[in-house]
Amino acid sequence: MDQTLLDDESPRATDPLGDWRRTHTCCQLTGADDGAEVCLMGWVQFRRDHGGLIFVDLRDRAGLTQVVFSPDHAPEAHSRAHVVRSEYVLAVRGRVRRRPEGMTNPNMVTGEIEVVVSDWKLLNTSQTPPFAIEDRVDAGEALRLKYRYLDLRRPKLAQNFILRSKAAQSVRRYLESLDFLEIETPMLTLSTPEGARDFLVPSRVNQGRFFALPQSPQLFKQLLMVAGMERYFQIVKCFRDEDLRADRQPEFTQIDIEMSFVDEAQVMDMAEGMVRTLFRECLNRELPDPFPRMPYAEAIRDYGLDKPDLRFGLKLCDVSDIVRGCELRVFAKAELVKGLRVPGGESMTRKEIDELTEFVKIYGAQGLAWIKIRENEWQSPIAKFFSEDEKNALAQRLGLEVGDIVFFQAGGADMVNTALGWLRVELGERLGLIDESVFSPLWVTDFPLLEHDPEAKRYVAKHHPFTSPQDGHLELLKTDPANALARAYDLVLNGNEIGGGSIRSHTLDRQTAMFEALGIGAEEAEEKFGFLLGALRYGAPPHGGIAFGLDRLVMLMSGAKSIRDVIAFPKTQKATCLMTxxxxxxxxxxxxxxxxxxxxxxxxxxxx
Structure with missing residues (x-):
């Protein structure tokens, strides 16, 4: 567009606004402002020329206001308005008036008024955007990420970042009210034995040596407890070089918290209060008080996953003992056999069942067994392998009724639980069992301290190597590590882990025992964690904490489907930035x- 359309004389004035001053945002005016003289500034969302009148929906970060250019009210302003196009930047002066009867828009906060323009100023022109700046945009994500600064103009995305800002402010107010100190920790630190996914930074002044960007401020916040800071928090960037999914990014933001002289209950109560306050202040929603709690073993038993979504039913059921002697060899020989009853699911088509079979293969399953419960028969390729007694026992254990379908998975315990656990979630979404308006928080507790890594052929930390074993479980690290439980706790919301924490090993013997259980010898421990081990020799207080994923939390609060929708400039699933x-x-x-x-x-x- 020709630069001469701008109102400033050439060369452009240093202050394009001159004496124009915005009086309101585009979301503030209501019928109570009828007759007021106002000045609005923003972008042209839509322009409609109705012959005599020109209507423009003016948009800023807050919302939309309809402005009217009338040849009767301001002929010169109306005449110039013919050049206005989408995404031009305008300043308008005018008078607020109520819209004519029958012309109000209940879907707009400002829908009962309009501003009749007396004068206006063109602040900047715009090329035609590569996609429409509206929530119903049909452009692909790659194009929108390339022009992210335009995508962020869309009202829905803008609201996500308003919510994110409010959430961060709410967290700070809450923690400061409890006497926490906000303290920054280093971005350039040391790579650790667990740091295979670290981003490394070469050092010019120390050639051949590398910093690592932190995956978490874990060790530094523990050192702050040794230093006597007692209550620390930080809203901090963290980095992880890993394969990405909808809820992962190479750089992400944590609400990081640590406390001295506390036990699990005190940390959990503090964190629970923070989340309740956050939802109350930002969404005007009340969450349960207290949040329900569930041991890890129960979560795996009933839901297959350690982050169960409790907004709907469908529990898994162990039937291993019933089918141990059946004629279906894959069931009879399996470590674990579980069933998932779907009430009323008998109407599923073979195509739908085949789709679910392919779905569970993502999680290591070889297939998916099923039985439809009909009036006088069990319809299934596997029904013939069960005796009448076994059928009766299955029906009683699973609570089967006519019209149901039951899915079975058999094999190793980890695969069975994971495959059926995610199948449960998939069925909840496909069958419309999930109430999207509900927020269902849950504490998961009593985690295993260690888990066996079959590839590395050793135990690794379930959370991280600084978590303390539960009372009486320290000796199990040597005698029965698989059954040692951690003083750890995760906060789950709608099937998503939003926070995780633990009480730490604050004595040298406990931390050394943990390193030994992980196969980290004294020499390696001193090389990689000498600064921590040294600090534990100087009177470290009992301490624990928790970290929340701010991106994932805001994603759930906003109803977004991906954390990319709540991160201003996110990376793609290949960890690239299409814009830069x-x-x-x-x-x-x-x-x-x-x-x-x-x-x-x-x-x-x-x-x-």
């Missing part, structure tokens, strides 16, 4: 200064 084209190639001179040399297959650098 990061990560990028760097100059060979920079690499030489850093003492870094690329392998032949990776050589792609800018010229000096």
């Amino acid at each position: 084209e990061a990560p990028g190639v760097v100059a060979a001179k920079q690499l030489r200064e850093l003492g870094v040399k690329l392998r032949e297959s990776a050589k792609e650098t800018k010229e000096d």
